[in-house]
Amino acid sequence: MNILVCVKRVPDTAENEIEVRPDGTDIRREDLVYSVNEWDNYAVEEAIQIAERTGGTVTVATVGDADAEEVVRREMAMGAQQGLMLTDPAFEGSDGRGIAEILKAAVQRGRYDLVLCGAQADDGAGQVGGMLAALLDWPYASLVNRIEVLEGQRLRIGREIEGGNQEMSEIELPCVLSIQTGINEPRYVGIRGIRKVASVEIPALGASELGLDPSRVGRAACRVRKLDYFVPPAGAGAEILQGSPEEIAARLVDLLKAKGGLK
Amino acid sequence: MTAQVFAFIPHANSRIDDAAPELAAAARQLAPGAPVTALVAGDGAGVEAVCAEAVRFFPEVWKFAAAELAYPNAELLRPLLSRVLPRGAIVLFSHNTLAMDLGPGLAVKLDAAYLPDIVAFEAPEGQVLRAVRQEFNGQVSTHVACDLSGGAVITLRAGCFAASEPLAAAGRVVDRSADAQGLAARRRFLEVVPAEVGDVDITKEEVLVSVGRGIGDKENLPVAEDLAEALGAVVSCSRPVVDAKWLDKSRQVGTSGKTVKPKVYLALGISGSFQHMGGIKGNPFIVAVNKNPKAPIFQVAQVGVVADVLEFAPVLAEAVRKAR
Numbered sequence: 001m002n003i004l005v006c007v008k009r010v011p012d013t014a015e016n017e018i019e020v021r022p023d024g025t026d027i028r029r030e031d032l033v034y035s036v037n038e039w040d041n042y043a044v045e046e047a048i049q050i051a052e053r054t055g056g057t058v059t060v061a062t063v064g065d066a067d068a069e070e071v072v073r074r075e076m077a078m079g080a081q082q083g084l085m086l087t088d089p090a091f092e093g094s095d096g097r098g099i100a101e102i103l104k105a106a107v108q109r110g111r112y113d114l115v116l117c118g119a120q121a122d123d124g125a126g127q128v129g130g131m132l133a134a135l136l137d138w139p140y141a142s143l144v145n146r147i148e149v150l151e152g153q154r155l156r157i158g159r160e161i162e163g164g165n166q167e168m169s170e171i172e173l174p175c176v177l178s179i180q181t182g183i184n185e186p187r188y189v190g191i192r193g194i195r196k197v198a199s200v201e202i203p204a205l206g207a208s209e210l211g212l213d214p215s216r217v218g219r220a221a222c223r224v225r226k227l228d229y230f231v232p233p234a235g236a237g238a239e240i241l242q243g244s245p246e247e248i249a250a251r252l253v254d255l256l257k258a259k260g261g262l263k
Numbered sequence: 264m265t266a267q268v269f270a271f272i273p274h275a276n277s278r279i280d281d282a283a284p285e286l287a288a289a290a291r292q293l294a295p296g297a298p299v300t301a302l303v304a305g306d307g308a309g310v311e312a313v314c315a316e317a318v319r320f321f322p323e324v325w326k327f328a329a330a331e332l333a334y335p336n337a338e339l340l341r342p343l344l345s346r347v348l349p350r351g352a353i354v355l356f357s358h359n360t361l362a363m364d365l366g367p368g369l370a371v372k373l374d375a376a377y378l379p380d381i382v383a384f385e386a387p388e389g390q391v392l393r394a395v396r397q398e399f400n401g402q403v404s405t406h407v408a409c410d411l412s413g414g415a416v417i418t419l420r421a422g423c424f425a426a427s428e429p430l431a432a433a434g435r436v437v438d439r440s441a442d443a444q445g446l447a448a449r450r451r452f453l454e455v456v457p458a459e460v461g462d463v464d465i466t467k468e469e470v471l472v473s474v475g476r477g478i479g480d481k482e483n484l485p486v487a488e489d490l491a492e493a494l495g496a497v498v499s500c501s502r503p504v505v506d507a508k509w510l511d512k513s514r515q516v517g518t519s520g521k522t523v524k525p526k527v528y529l530a531l532g533i534s535g536s537f538q539h540m541g542g543i544k545g546n547p548f549i550v551a552v553n554k555n556p557k558a559p560i561f562q563v564a565q566v567g568v569v570a571d572v573l574e575f576a577p578v579l580a581e582a583v584r585k586a587r
């Protein structure tokens with residue numbers, strides 16, 4: 001099975017406190033540590049495991065600027081055979097629909113049986129996978145936490161729904177799935193793995209190579225535009241306990257006693 | 264604004280979801296004076312019961328009854344909705360796992376804007392809707408402008424919008440089931456496998472010591488377990504702790520985990536994402552311990568401690584033991 005995995009480079013929230021720039025136009029990006037979107041890492045691991053079982057290749061694609069290459073390379077170090085940079089000044093400022101249009105063009109240039117996305121990325125939209133499927137007119141499933149390859153170009157999949165229940169379905173290939181965290185345990189990538197792929201050529205494609213109508217992508221095509229970033233004014237919020245750890249602990253013990261937290 | 268506004272009604276076990284009255288109120292605010300229509304899809308007695316509840320909140324309810332719709336399969340609902348919705352329609356969903364499955368593709372099929380997971384909006388000006396979304400797990404918010412001129416699919420975060428009171432006069436049901444015939448999908452629903460039951464039932468506990476990604480490593484879990492033991496509590500957790508296989512899935516609190524209703528909830532190294540907080544009911548006394556003073560959890564906790572959990576939890580455990 002030939003699989004395309006869509007990955008995005010995002011600020012790593014486990015490593016950074018996200019802060020808004022004083023002018024509200026963006027978050028402060030100067031000192032951010034970036035990494036691959038958490039969900040996409042599970043998607044790449046899943047693709048590699050499927051390809052190991054069924055044969056075929058894994059290609060990792062990203063829409064982004066030159067900086068995004070590092071995440072493609074990292075996922076290749078995990079075991080993806082090919083990388084693809086989808087990059088063009090015309091792509092900048094695309095909304096989810098625009099990103100899906102670009103990815104659609106990339107999917108159509110190859111011969112893929114399966115496209116995997118992450119369930120969501122840094123802005124929590126969770127939209128690109130479903131839009132890509134609709135543009136391709138392929139079947140889709142979101143929040144996938146289990147994949148079994150069946151005979152006859154079909155998969156048996158599980159979707160994680162409310163309460164941790166699992167919705168089981170059969171889906172025809174080719175299809176697009178967006179992957180939920182926890183589906184597998186993504187393999188560790190060491191510095192040696194990264195070095196191995198350091199000099200691999202990663203092709204870069206722009207609007208003209210992809211045969212994309214530039215009016216369908218980029219800022220001008222957006223139907224949803226981000227106006228500003230802000231931090232909502234704090235409400236009542238928590239009473240922050242002050243003092244030495246011992247003083248705070250003593251105060252907490254009193255509070256816990258009062259609230260029934262000490263049985 | 265003259266577009267017709269629709270609300271897709273989530274339901275289970277023949278009952279409308281709590282989000283339905285929230286959708287009704289939001290739809291009215293979105294387009295004052297415009298007709299608001301509820302969309303109910305299902306089968307058998309269930310769909311009738313849901314329609315009967317929906318007319319209490321919506322002047323008009325479109326009913327789609329078909330055997331294939333007994334389970335809400337997004338791959339069937341998407342072609343159905345693309346077939347029946349007029350061009351330029353604005354469709355509201357509750358931001359749940361069905362809407363995440365259905366919404367993005369529906370927006371493409373309707374050639375409409377997609378505005379997911381909003382937590383607030385302002386009265387539209389002309390064809391532009393200004394809404395508030397959150398990014399980075401609620402660490403920052405954004406204002407977004409959505410162009411409504413070609414229609415829109417909008418999902419609302421549950422619990423962020425006031426619920427509508429029932430209407431003075433109940434609405435009417437329009438049977439549109441004829442439009443729901445002959446639906447086919449390349450994804451076939453098989454069954455729902457219920458979540459596994461674990462060794463402890465966190466939903467019944469009065470005091471929970473809950474750990475998040477901030478605990479850092481599986482090896483640090485004893486710090487929380489020891490505090491829980493001192494308190495006579497049980498350890499629960501956020502999702503990343505389960506994803507990393509540090510704790511069993513049955514310990515996970517949140518929308519895709521368990522709904523707990525303790526008296527006291529200690530959140531250690533948990534940022535406070537809405538999916539996590541969505542699993543905490545009954546207004547417990549929440550104590551948050553987090554090294555980031557700006558962590559969103561401090562907005563919802565009653566008491567906060569800005570500290571490294573690995574340093575603070577043992578001090579607290581000792582203080583608890585002394586107090587006994």
Ligand SMILES: Cc1cc2nc3c(=O)[nH]c(=O)nc-3n(C[C@H](O)[C@H](O)[C@H](O)COP(=O)(O)OP(=O)(O)OC[C@H]3O[C@@H](n4cnc5c(N)ncnc54)[C@H](O)[C@@H]3O)c2cc1C
Nearest residue numbers: 475476477501502517518519520532534539554555571572
């Ligand atoms: C469809 C869907 C369903 C989901 N369902 C759930 C669910 O049911 N339950 C759930 O929990 N999540 C769920 N999530 C994930 C959710 O969006 C968040 O990613 C998750 O809740 C974050 O967990 P966390 O707070 O432990 O981690 P993070 O957001 O990474 O926060 C870690 C926190 O620890 C703090 N910290 C770090 N080190 C220390 C230290 N040494 N001492 C003190 N504090 C420290 C940091 O400041 C940070 O605030 C779901 C997501 C999706 C898309």
Ligand SMILES: Nc1ncnc2c1ncn2[C@@H]1O[C@H](COP(=O)(O)O)[C@@H](O)[C@H]1O
Nearest residue numbers: 006007063117118120121125126127128
């Ligand atoms: N710029 C991008 N390049 C490649 N894939 C992306 C990009 N943005 C989003 N995706 C994919 O779409 C998924 C969901 O992202 P989103 O819809 O932005 O929440 C991500 O997990 C990726 O798989």
